[in-house]
Amino acid sequence: MQDLIRQLLVEIGEDPTREGLLNTPKRVEKALKFLASGYDADIDVVLNNAYFTVDYSEMVIVKDIDFYSLCEHHLLPFFGKCHVAYIPSTKVIGLSKIPRLVDVFARRLQVQERLTNQIADTIREKIAPLGVAVVMEATHLCMSMRGVEKQNSYAVTSAMLGIFRENARTRMEFLELLRTRTASMAGLPANVPLACINE
C-alpha cells in the first residue's frame, strides 16, 4: 500500500521524498486500515451474544451516536450522528453494543443509505424485534469541501422496519423524540438530495 501512496503523491504533483512526506505513506496506510477495519470485523464477535430476554415492550432508543465513514465514490469522509430505536419482542441487545455495531458498518466504504439499512437489518436479524428504526444525519466532505450544493447541508437517511414502517403513530413517536430532545436536530433543514456528486 505504501508504494501506491508514494505513487499517488507523485501523480498529484508532490515530491514524496521531501521531509514532510517521508512518513506519509506509512501513516496513510495505517489510517486507511483503521478506517476500513469494519471489513474484517465479525458482527457476532462484536456483539458477543449480549442479547437478553426481557419482559419489556416499550421503545428502546440510543441517540446521538457519533460515526465517521468514507464515501465510496470519493474516499472522502462523511460523518455525523446516528439514532437507533427498536421495540423488543422477547429480546434486547446490550445498549453499549449498538454504537459498536454502527462502527463496524461505518468503517467500510459506504453510501449513507446502505449504512443506515445495514444497521437496521442487523438488529432485526439478531433479536427479531417488533420494529427497528435508524436515522442518520451526516455532513459529506465530498459535497462541502468541493463547494457543491449547500456547504452546510446535512444528508438525512432513515430505515424503518416492522412496526415503524407499518404504524405511523409509532414512527411519529420516534421522530418526535428525536426532534424534541436533540439540539442538533432542532434546526435541521428538510432532507437534502443525498447522493454525493458522482463525477
Ligand SMILES: [Zn+2]
Ligand atoms: Zn462522495
